[in-house]
Amino acid sequence: xxDDENARTGNQVQGAASFSKFMTVLQSIADAPRGxxxxxxxxxxxxxxxxxxxxxxxxxxxxxxxxxxxxGTYRLGPRLLQLAAKTWESSDLRTVAREFLVSLRDATDxxxxxxxxxxxxxxxxxxxxxxxTVQMKTSIGGQVELHSTSVGKAWLSGLSDDRLNExxxxxxxxxxxxxxxxDPDRLRKELIKSRERGYAFDDEENEPxxxxxxxxxxxRSGEPVGAISVSMPVYRHDPERHAKIxxxxxxxxxxxxxxxAVII
Amino acid sequence: xxDDENARTGNQVQGAASFSKFMTVLQSIADAPRGxxxxxxxxxxxxxxxxxxxxxxxxxxxxxxxxxxxxGTYRLGPRLLQLAAKTWESSDLRTVAREFLVSLRDATDxxxxxxxxxxxxxxxxxxxxxxxTVQMKTSIGGQVELHSTSVGKAWLSGLSDDRLNExxxxxxxxxxxxxxxxDPDRLRKELIKSRERGYAFDDEENEPxxxxxxxxxxxRSGEPVGAISVSMPVYRHDPERHAKIxxxxxxxxxxxxxxxAVII
DNA sequence: GGCACTATGTCCACAATATAGACATCGCCT
DNA sequence: AGGCGATGTCTATATTGTGGACATAGTGCC
Numbered sequence: 001x002x003d004d005e006n007a008r009t010g011n012q013v014q015g016a017a018s019f020s021k022f023m024t025v026l027q028s029i030a031d032a033p034r035g036x037x038x039x040x041x042x043x044x045x046x047x048x049x050x051x052x053x054x055x056x057x058x059x060x061x062x063x064x065x066x067x068x069x070x071x072g073t074y075r076l077g078p079r080l081l082q083l084a085a086k087t088w089e090s091s092d093l094r095t096v097a098r099e100f101l102v103s104l105r106d107a108t109d110x111x112x113x114x115x116x117x118x119x120x121x122x123x124x125x126x127x128x129x130x131x132x133t134v135q136m137k138t139s140i141g142g143q144v145e146l147h148s149t150s151v152g153k154a155w156l157s158g159l160s161d162d163r164l165n166e167x168x169x170x171x172x173x174x175x176x177x178x179x180x181x182x183d184p185d186r187l188r189k190e191l192i193k194s195r196e197r198g199y200a201f202d203d204e205e206n207e208p209x210x211x212x213x214x215x216x217x218x219x220r221s222g223e224p225v226g227a228i229s230v231s232m233p234v235y236r237h238d239p240e241r242h243a244k245i246x247x248x249x250x251x252x253x254x255x256x257x258x259x260x261a262v263i264i
Numbered sequence: 265x266x267d268d269e270n271a272r273t274g275n276q277v278q279g280a281a282s283f284s285k286f287m288t289v290l291q292s293i294a295d296a297p298r299g300x301x302x303x304x305x306x307x308x309x310x311x312x313x314x315x316x317x318x319x320x321x322x323x324x325x326x327x328x329x330x331x332x333x334x335x336g337t338y339r340l341g342p343r344l345l346q347l348a349a350k351t352w353e354s355s356d357l358r359t360v361a362r363e364f365l366v367s368l369r370d371a372t373d374x375x376x377x378x379x380x381x382x383x384x385x386x387x388x389x390x391x392x393x394x395x396x397t398v399q400m401k402t403s404i405g406g407q408v409e410l411h412s413t414s415v416g417k418a419w420l421s422g423l424s425d426d427r428l429n430e431x432x433x434x435x436x437x438x439x440x441x442x443x444x445x446x447d448p449d450r451l452r453k454e455l456i457k458s459r460e461r462g463y464a465f466d467d468e469e470n471e472p473x474x475x476x477x478x479x480x481x482x483x484r485s486g487e488p489v490g491a492i493s494v495s496m497p498v499y500r501h502d503p504e505r506h507a508k509i510x511x512x513x514x515x516x517x518x519x520x521x522x523x524x525a526v527i528i
Numbered sequence: 529g530g531c532a533c534t535a536t537g538t539c540c541a542c543a544a545t546a547t548a549g550a551c552a553t554c555g556c557c558t
Numbered sequence: 559a560g561g562c563g564a565t566g567t568c569t570a571t572a573t574t575g576t577g578g579a580c581a582t583a584g585t586g587c588c
Contacts, residue, residue, distance in 0.1 A: 016322030017574065018546065019286050023326050030347040039564070048548045053566070058280030062287050068383055076351045078387055082405030084348030086294050087340040089404075118327050118342040125345060127359060139359065141349025220334065281545065282575060303535065312577040317537070 021047060025055045029065055035073030093226055094126050096263060097256045101128050101228065104252045108230050108245055115151040116226040120170055122151045144206065147173045147187055148180050150214030151227040153200035157191045158216030158224030164191065180205045198250040211237045213246050215253035220261045228253055285311060289319045293329055299337030357490055358389050361520045365392050365492065368516045372494050372509055379415040380490040384434055386415045408470065411437050411451055412444050414478030415491040417464035421455045422480030422488030428455065444469045462514040475501045477510050479517035484525045492517055
């Protein structure tokens with residue numbers, strides 16, 4: 001349980017103080033779409049300049065970061081991309097889920113997502129697009145909040161009551177749209193409803209004009225390990241379609257859970 | 265040049281000794297297809313057990329690594345995807361391109377690559393394998409040079425004359441094989457020919473026995489943002505196949521460019 | 529069933545490491 | 559010129575990480 005605790009609190013493993021600093025710098029660089037130069041970097045992390053120089057030099061030496069000669073910026077390097085690619089390729093959940101997700105996409109012709117929990121967020125680990133051109137601007141590796149998305153709510157709805165309360169206690173229910181649940185008790189009720197019917201519904205709670213239906217995926221021990229969702233713009237969503245898609249999503253998640261139990 | 269030196273020698277940045285240990289552990293985990301448990305891990309890295317425990321705990325705390333309860337193995341975690349997301353997805357180029365690349369692979373049954381430019385190199389951001397066992401040893405995240413590869417030459421051929429000259433001026437035309445272009449003027453002529461016919465050809469210029477055909481992908485403003493290629497061993501390459509594949513590659517790149525214009 | 533051996537996990541005194549302030553240098557604006 | 563901010567480097571000091579040693583659980587052998 002100690003691992004979980006550390007993960008949640010932003011970590012405080014004994015003997016990892018410096019490593020956490022390296023990660024802070026790496027995250028800063030990762031978050032800058034166009035890279036950062038030393039000046040910006042020293043401003044964006046809370047360490048003295050001398051330290052930042054050393055941290056960056058180490059990251060460069062490990063090829064996690066590359067230094068662009070042209071404009072002096074630091075960006076993510078090939079080593080990190082390699083590691084990320086491996087993560088993606090070797091994820092059992094993703095591999096198992098893929099064929100089901102493709103079927104789900106074919107049946108709905110909408111964007112299908114697969115996400116896993118990480119630090120009180122959901123991280124997308126796969127995405128299959130529909131044929132429609134109007135689409136969401138999510139991407140693999142992108143992260144979204146638990147309380148305002150169908151994958152997040154689906155995952156939450158799969159937790160035991162104790163764990164749910166524990167996690168809810170740590171969340172900040174930030175408002176994204178008018179419809180976002182910002183009251184813990186109302187959210188809890190919504191989640192319990194989701195648990196009962198087997199799917200969570202995001203009714204423009206994260207982004208205006210986007211509705212999503214999501215269901216949790218469980219490992220053999222019954223812990224929710226991820227969630228899938230189908231997303232669509234409001235104008236393609238109506239009661240009939242909702243019912244059809246919700247039942248497809250629920251069934252697909254169940255199938256993935258079953259397949260997972262056999263394989264792992 | 266000092267950076268390069270460090271990278272090659274396994275690194276020796278002052279004040280990064282512990283970080284390098286973290287990376288060693290991370291790489292070990294990354295290299296194990298099915299993950300490693302503590303026992304295997306302590307054997308595969310040259311650190312005392314106490315230290316390994318701490319290193320792993322820190323990696324888990326940062327979510328670079330996850331601990332599977334069921335079998336006790338450690339595997340790469342979602343944080344890596346999160347970090348690489350912005351770079352890796354490259355404005356959804358990868359997502360958009362994927363289905364086209366799969367079709368291209370199906371049509372050719374050869375390895376298909378998608379690469380984007382980065383620091384005067386091309387970095388592979390996707391790879392789809394053919395069914396043949398003889399394949400290239402490239403990997404996602406790997407980088408190759410501009411002047412000796414079809415993706416590199418394809419990207420270069422998509423540049424305006426001014427930009428092309430600018431970039432060519434910065435390149436060192438390192439020789440990889442007998443056939444590598446090492447003379448800037450001859451390379452420039454080859455690139456202009458490539459631009460006219462819509463695809464670049466790597467005729468064993470990067471690796472002996474490997475030939476590749478590549479075409480650039482453009483964003484809406486006409487800037488080349490990446491390139492795709494089909495690679496094959498010499499013995500599977502003949503004039504007929506060349507013509508067929510070249511036209512497929514060209515058409516696929518055009519399709520991706522078109523789709524990109526609609527979405528972005 | 530008992531014993532030996534190996535694997536697993538934790539602790540802490542010490543040594544190696546990272547830190548952050550101070551110094552040196554450069555370039556830009558007034 | 560001269561002042562100011564940004565950039566890069568150095569090093570004494572304190573914090574951090576280290577790894578051997580201990581405690582415990584698990585496994586195989588006789």
